[in-house]
Amino acid sequence: MHILDVINKTTPFFEKHGIESPRLNIELLLAHLLKKKRLDLYVEFERELDEATLQKLRELVKRRAAGEPLQYITGEAEFFGLKFAVDRRVLIPRPETELLVETVLERLKAAGSRQQAGAIAPTASEASTLTIIDVGTGSGCIAVALAKGLMATGPSRTRDSSRSRDACATGEIEIYATDASPEALEVAASNAARHGVEKNIRFLPGDLLDVLPDSLQVDAVVSNPPYIATGELAKLPREVRDFEPVRALTAGEDGLEVIRRLVTNARRVLGPSGFVALEIGAGQRVAVEALFVKAGYEIDRVAKDLQGHERVIVACPKPL
Numbered sequence: 001m002h003i004l005d006v007i008n009k010t011t012p013f014f015e016k017h018g019i020e021s022p023r024l025n026i027e028l029l030l031a032h033l034l035k036k037k038r039l040d041l042y043v044e045f046e047r048e049l050d051e052a053t054l055q056k057l058r059e060l061v062k063r064r065a066a067g068e069p070l071q072y073i074t075g076e077a078e079f080f081g082l083k084f085a086v087d088r089r090v091l092i093p094r095p096e097t098e099l100l101v102e103t104v105l106e107r108l109k110a111a112g113s114r115q116q117a118g119a120i121a122p123t124a125s126e127a128s129t130l131t132i133i134d135v136g137t138g139s140g141c142i143a144v145a146l147a148k149g150l151m152a153t154g155p156s157r158t159r160d161s162s163r164s165r166d167a168c169a170t171g172e173i174e175i176y177a178t179d180a181s182p183e184a185l186e187v188a189a190s191n192a193a194r195h196g197v198e199k200n201i202r203f204l205p206g207d208l209l210d211v212l213p214d215s216l217q218v219d220a221v222v223s224n225p226p227y228i229a230t231g232e233l234a235k236l237p238r239e240v241r242d243f244e245p246v247r248a249l250t251a252g253e254d255g256l257e258v259i260r261r262l263v264t265n266a267r268r269v270l271g272p273s274g275f276v277a278l279e280i281g282a283g284q285r286v287a288v289e290a291l292f293v294k295a296g297y298e299i300d301r302v303a304k305d306l307q308g309h310e311r312v313i314v315a316c317p318k319p320l
Contacts, residue, residue, distance in 0.1 A: 004045035017065040032074040067238040080145040089183040090139040091248040100279045101145045103312045129172045135223035137177035140188025147197035175201045217271040224279040229255040263291045275316045282309040
């Protein structure tokens with residue numbers, strides 16, 4: 001059977017099983033199996049696939065038709081221009097979370113510019129070190145993307161490189177990445193090594209900030225915490241509901257259980273000019289803002305995603 005025949009026969013099969021973008025899915029599975037770029041398939045449509053290859057492909061197609069996410073099947077997801085290893089131990093990185101990384105980089109650049117102008121005091125950590133905590137790191141995508149962006153190395157986006165150089169031109173980057181799942185930390189550590197930032201990130205097993213010493217003061221606490229209400233889990237697409245780790249998705253009856261604890265505890269490790277940046281669910285801005293205000297923070301900014309949802313909130317502690 002030729003490549004084009006496989007695509008033409010599998011596309012309606014995927015469509016029948018409710019797979020969005022069915023042709024794209026089979027093309028990506030073929031590209032993964034044949035170790036080629038997807039566009040390369042277009043010049044090899046007449047290539048004959050042997051039975052061994054077809055059998056492997058049937059297994060992949062069967063998994064995808066059953067709802068298993070494409071990223072788990074291929075073992076890889078793209079985030080912030082970087083390739084990350086993913087499997088069922090970790091949440092699949094989302095485009096919305098790229099906004100969190102972008103917002104943090106922008107905020108760090110702004111703080112660095114004000115410091116250079118003498119407008120504000122030095123950041124919480126030593127002047128030569130920029131210290132960040134990524135809470136609930138999962139695949140490590142946020143920690144790794146921040147490290148790469150701040151170091152202005154690798155395939156990070158051009159518009160981020162200038163931010164990165166400003167933020168860390170004079171010192172080191174130190175990121176603490178915590179997660180309650182040791183299995184998730186294994187994935188995260190492999191991704192840090194994949195992108196050459198393992199020396200800049202310390203992976204720590206533990207619940208939220210509990211593993212960090214009281215003596216630590218940081219410049220930023222960053223997190224994409226679980227924020228889906230438990231009762232909403234059944235309404236999620238089957239790719240999410242049946243395959244991704246529930247602990248990384250849901251957070252109590254109102255979806256704010258983890259955020260509530262994180263907002264309260266973050267002040268313990270934040271330096272005087274530090275900030276908290278969180279990804280939040282659509283429609284949660286008012287409730288999360290109230291939690292911050294109650295805990296003694298001022299809202300610095302709220303960023304909207306491409307769908308117009310208020311997706312990232314940044315808050316700074318008021319001076320005591």
